[in-house]
Amino acid sequence: MNLGELHRREYGRILASLIRMVRDFDLAEDALQEAFAAALAQWPAQGPPQNPVAWLITTARHKAIDQLRRRALADRTRDNLAALVAPEEDVPVPLDWLRLIFTCCHPALAPEAQVALTLRTICGLSTEEIARAFLVPVPTLAQRLVRAKAKIRGARIPYEVPEDDELAKRLDTVLAVVYLVFNEGYAASFGAELVRADLCKEAIRLGRLLVELLPAEREPKGLLALMLLHDARRATRTDDEGAIVLLEDQDRSRWDRVKIAEGAALVVQALRGRPLSAYAVQAAIAALHAQAPSAGETDWRQIAALYSVLVGIQPSPVVELNRAVAIAMADGLEHGLALLDTIHLPGYHLLPAARADLLRRLGRHAEAAAAYRQALALVTNTAERRFLEWRLAEVTRPAS
């Protein structure tokens, strides 16, 4: 394994252990940075050590002690350095990784700070990479990280996995951060920007670790399933020019069967037991889409039923919109159209877009065109705009 790959895979786990040992985010980060630099200088000539992870932890720990020693000399008030640093261990402890993610996703931190801190410390992404992925200036992102770390230190946000009754509540925040990272990468894949596709990969990696480290919890399984099932179709969502390809027109032979199988198996586990989580139900819907041999063979009735369950768990007009579309496909377009008219979602382009689509399918082209124009007035994403314009042209083309 080369050093870059090692950094990618082990950074968060090593950092988590170091933070516990030295009880200071910045000190641990600096020390680990120095340890990687030392590895870069020494390994090519001397060959990598037998256990690279242990080497990095030991080296980083020594760097941290050096740093503490320098600080102690500066302020002279601290004389017992050994007491400041927990006893040496050179294996990353899984519990440390969990502690770190719960600290990074602490609800006392602003959501955007939770995301930035998670990507920086757990995933080892650079400040520049995160800033680019979220389209914010580097100084803004850096400032966000500094403030979050200052709050962790100053307000003493604990470095602990919450106890049983708190765990479920706090886990919600962690999962929300992971899903946000995934969605940021997924929604942006229209732009085909590589950094952003990496966000999907990172989110899935985080999801896997949560499933592994919290085996008794069903929600992480639901979320991982959902992400895998979406990600399995990522490559077919746009064509070579970056234009949107609808689910029904996607080349199903290019879907990632391994991810779909893994996701579907997780859905089954996530749906076991009550209460059902929103992630599990959404994953079940995604699984039905992913497993349909063709668009025409999609089990819309089952999907509509699952959306009804989802409305119960997570009532929102957007979920009702999806439910109406599924009912349109299962029970008839007019039926769905009538349901759409009961939904109040001002300013959301997908409502008129869904109406337009049902009207187009019904052959009511003039009404469809009006609805596409409404959607176009609201849409912001370029790829979606292009798609709606293409549809509008299709329904306004003179009949041949």
Added chain:
Amino acid sequence: MQYMLLCCFDEGRWAAMPEAQKCQVMQEYDEFLQSIVKSGHFRASAKLHPTSLATTVCEQHGKRMITDGPFAETKEQLGGFHIIECQDLDEALAIAGRIPTLRVGGVIEVRPVVPPSER
């Protein structure tokens, strides 16, 4: 580590509440305070008169100004505070979450107190 719990609520809403409900909340408040004294978290507390009795002092262009009322017109007003000793923020948040006024629209701001050694 010490934390200050700044207890804020909408004074108008409090004033409009039925007397029986106010009594109920105040009684629960006494129980809450006794419980944090007993558990050893309590350091200090104060209940404030409403902002109608507040006076604000400030300086403008080098001139001392005295005005009637609180320094900021907000929906919620500071009604009291507690200082508690806790292990970490989670412990402080758990205690803040037990304050009875939360159920009648109150909000609690939790702020770490700067230790004397860092002042």
